Amino acid sequence: MNRRLFLATGSSLLAQTNPNSQVSTAIIGVGNRGSFLLSSILNQTNARMAMICDNKPDRLDKAATSAAKFNPATTTDWRKILDRKDIDAVFIATPPYLHAEMAIAALKAGKHVYCEKPIATTAADLRELLAAAKASKRVFQSGQQLRSMIQLRSAVQQIHDGIIGDVLFVKAQRHATADLDHNGPSNDWYFNYAKSGGYLVEQSVHNLDACNWVIGQHPSRAAGFGGIQLHKNEPTGRDIYDNQSITYEYPNGVKLSFTQLVFHPRNMPAGNQYIHVYGSKGSVELMSTYNLYSSDGKQLSVLSPKVQEDPDAHTTAFYDAIQKGTKSPSDVTVGATAALTAILGNEVCRQGKVLRWDELGVSI
Template sequence: MVGYSFMGAAHSQGWRTAGRVFDLPRTPYMAALCGRDSVAVRQAASRLGWAATETDWRKLITRDDVSLVDICTPGNSHAEIAIAALEAGKHVLCEKPLANTVEEAEAMVAAAEAARARGQLAMVGFNYRRVPALALARQMVAEGRIGTLRHLRVTYLQDWLVDPEFPLAWRLRKEAAGSGALGDLGAHIVDLGQHLAGELLAGVSAQIATFVTERPLPEDPTARGAVTVDDAAVFTGRFASGALASFEASRMAAGRKNSLRIELNGDRGSLAFDLERLNELQFHDQTEPAAHSGFRRILVTEEQHPYLSAWWPPGHGLGYEHTFVHQASDLVRAIAEERQPQPSFADGLQVQRVLAAVEESAHSDCVYTPLVHEPTQSSQSTEPTAAAG
């Protein structure tokens, strides 16, 4: 694995746990952790469970005991590391967003397609697909439980940037992060929206804003630097079928720590999900008589629900970290079965195209920016997500 801070710790939890919970065809071995600071990376490896360390990712990808490279670095390094790892004969898991630009993402897809012919597989880490309630929602949409989709609305709100004295971290610099709330949070909700709907966005109309334009420098709090990414993004979209969608991503929503909410409305019913109640899915069946219809709570903890046959008795809920266990499990199974894991790099490229269209619309005040879908090996389909269990 390359990188060991927040997302690296989350991925490590997944790798440590997957083989202890699921009956996997292969056992993950956490061979080596890579980071630039030799002291810090050794400490992280000891804490997170990695057997060895490297300070140069180029050495990591040549190790004989490494067959998969997990990339948990800022977006500006994703393309270089992923392409090199695939060319070195390694499988690749890359955190989202796939890249900082469409061009980088296209190069990564081309490398992944070439590597697939040689037996290497690549996946992008949209972990929220692995929330059991959202995997169940995908199944219910695919089964026609809400009928023809008419509306989808998603919000993803956080508040960690409300304080104007919060330092100018790498996530606030375009050269490192690519974009702000749009790429950090918006990538998740674009992927989820398209995944749950089972279809792709055809175009968007957007507004973005940066509310705090300068922040203290981490290395010198007395000096300030420019914030070069967005604090918030709001955009509407239309799916190829004509269904309407709305999206909001913000890191400036006071009081919202990690609030992701999604609702789908069809002509036969609706589904609603709130990440702060992640073991629950709300379902309304429009075909029932009005006298006793309405939203009802599905407690997604039953053995028959996605992923849950390997976990606890009904009623014993899971948490955020379990999505990374499910992600690791799904990837190991796909590698063992020599099939394309989902979401693919092509799915990551599609999300990148949406993010680019949002920025184009916002900066040009364009009423509607259409998306051109080039042929890719996308995993977007009307089939429910395969779930381990």
């Protein structure tokens, strides 16, 4: 073993056993989300920024400047990160269709991976990514930070402990007050179904994950409809829906009625995002008021009060999983289940028929 490789391997092992060491980290994609993640990594005392990648040089320069204290290497070719044996962990914040390929390659190169959601946009990619994550001895975390939020965690725990009895039905929505900017910095991928998966896969994957979490299962089948009602061919070539309505059925008989659209007026009552969980003894509103109601409609309390959330909590959870061996709150099972729920929702709308979860051929 040459000296450089020996030192590199040594530092990797140190990172996994010594919580005071710094995990050598790289990031691919420093646009909107990647910039946030980069600052969150810089807030960790046990992380060292070793390499930054983006194929847009202006973003690369800006990111390198913000991480200047580590003097990170920069590249426009993400595969260069894989060649660096001294890099222990890779964050992936590129457009969704690139996630699976990059994450699989990073896992196979022995890196821990923090992969933004959705972790894949097709069932085929998901299958390969699951196999790679399960075969590797590395930490894989999806960027589903709702799993690290104290208020939601507390509410879900109380529901699992039976505060509203059995969960009977869930009604949820993720409505936006406007379409994504047609001339914005992400319009080179967002409005293309093959690149983003559309709003359901790219955004509602968070909300669908929370619904699965509350219900404690993944759906067994779904039916639904989607379309473009307002933004027809805006921007030119657009092939993602601007509205969808999907019903999921779970093995325990629970139904989830989910809608997603981009023309919800600001301040319209009920708000643009919520999860209403109906139980045999009461009901709750999650992601909005967190109010707890008895079955006769009396508001009993706030199920879990608002707290000051730590915006870096999910990043910290990733490093804890690497260095302390704690379980990631959104491991590959969580990430894949959420992604497949969203993919199933898209497939039923596109194929115009009821589909079963197992027809997608992914075993999670």
